[in-house]
Amino acid sequence: MDRPYIICHMAMSLDGKVTGDFLEKSEYGKFIEDYYRIHREYGADGFLCGRVTMEGSFPQPSVTTQEYDGPPIAREDYIAEKAAFYAVAIDPKGKLWWSNRAISDPDEGYDGAHIIEVLTESVPDAFLAHLRDKEVSYLFAGKTELNLPLAVQKLKDLFGIEKLLLEGGGIVNGSFLQEDLIDEISLVVIPAAECNENAIPLFKTGKYGAKTAPAKPFHLKEAKRLNDDGLWLIYSKN
Ligand SMILES: NC(=O)c1ccc[n+]([C@@H]2O[C@H](COP(=O)([O-])OP(=O)(O)OC[C@H]3O[C@@H](n4cnc5c(N)ncnc54)[C@H](OP(=O)(O)O)[C@@H]3O)[C@@H](O)[C@H]2O)c1
Incomplete structure (x- = not known):
């Protein structure tokens, strides 16, 4: 598969x-x-959730904007870490901001999961700069509309995810x-x-x-x- x-x-x-x-x-x-x-x-x-569930389950940082006046950031997948367990967020418009590269949760089944954001190419550069600052991984699946088959294929190819919840x-x-x-x-x-x-x-x-x-x-x-x-x-x- x-x-x-x-x-x-x-x-x-x-x-x-x-x-x-x-x-x-x-x-x-x-x-x-x-x-x-x-x-x-x-x-x-790893486990995967939609943007709304991620936002409700894991606290967002108090500041969710960032100025960016650097050069344009290429729409290339970014692998910050190869981890034992991943938290995959379906976030096509780049609305989820993170304090850390990993989930912090009282349940050991979620705690420490390295975050992968699944994005479309339409997200702002400032958001990509934020993810890179925090060393949160991301991949692109689609220009403006999300291509889910491509997203899951990349989860396997780039991160080695074989079994996903x-x-x-x-x-x-x-x-x-x-x-x-x-x-x-x-x-x-x-x-x-x-x-x-x-x-x-x-x-x-x-x-x-x-x-x-x-x-x-x-x-x-x-x-x-x-x-x-x-x-x-x-x-x-x-
Ligand atoms: N009982 C349980 O086991 C359980 C488990 C998990 C969650 N929940 C509950 O479910 C609720 C949230 O469910 P929900 O259905 O409202 O939201 P959701 O599925 O968590 O998130 C939906 C959002 O994810 C993005 N998205 C998902 N699929 C997409 C696609 N194919 N293409 C583009 N974007 C996509 C969109 O983000 P944008 O809006 O940013 O475009 C969309 O609005 C929460 O209350 C949570 O507590 C319950």
């Missing part, structure tokens, strides 16, 4: 939502712990699904259902693809009961 094996690993409600008040309730905290445990046990080479949110998951880039789906099903018109589904369509797309078939590989009514479902493409 000319790209990593991609596992979409998510925690969702019974009605297939990945956001909502239920995620804040202490009685469901144990399922979030299961989610993090499974993330660690996958032994992947795709960890939301709904927009990024939906665009990977539409591009046929998901090999396995790992779902921690939380035993809660909630009416919430603003909640985000596991796969969201429309923003970066067709509004509707043909259903993709998956096969049940494993179904494991988690303590206290939770479920872990694993589906694979083949």
Whole structure:
């Protein structure tokens, strides 16, 4: 395969939502712990999230602008580090600013992951200068629109990522699904259902693809009961 094996690993409600008040309730905290445990046990080479999820999960520095009056910066991929584990951010317009080259997180499954920004060539030079200052790696996939197949191919070729966890949110998951880039789906099903018109589904369509797309078939590989009514479902493409 000319790209990593991609596992979409998510925690969702019974009605297939990945956001909502239920995620804040202490009685469901144990399922979030299961989610993090499974993330660690996958032994992947990295995880990947959309810009919104990255922004919400990892704090942004207080200053998110930078003056740049140097020469134009070539749109060439920048490998700051070859690491054991990577945090890949889908950030086509260059909106995520970082304090460090690596993720800082209380969970050892995320802490220390070296950051790779996936960009389009339309990002400002000042943003590239910021990433170089912080020694955050980046790669280009597309001029103004993101080319996801190219992005994942580069993750393997440039960084040696063989197994990648795709960890939301709904927009990024939906665009990977539409591009046929998901090999396995790992779902921690939380035993809660909630009416919430603003909640985000596991796969969201429309923003970066067709509004509707043909259903993709998956096969049940494993179904494991988690303590206290939770479920872990694993589906694979083949
Ligand atoms: N329950 C769980 O397991 C779980 C896991 C992860 C996240 N979440 C939740 O999901 C929510 C965020 O989900 P979301 O769907 O709103 O956002 P998201 O998927 O995290 O990020 C979406 C953004 O990423 C960029 N992007 C993603 N795919 C793209 C593509 N194909 N082409 C171009 N740009 C692309 C765009 O950035 P720009 O807007 O900058 O163009 C887009 O707006 C958060 O509340 C988070 O807590 C839940």
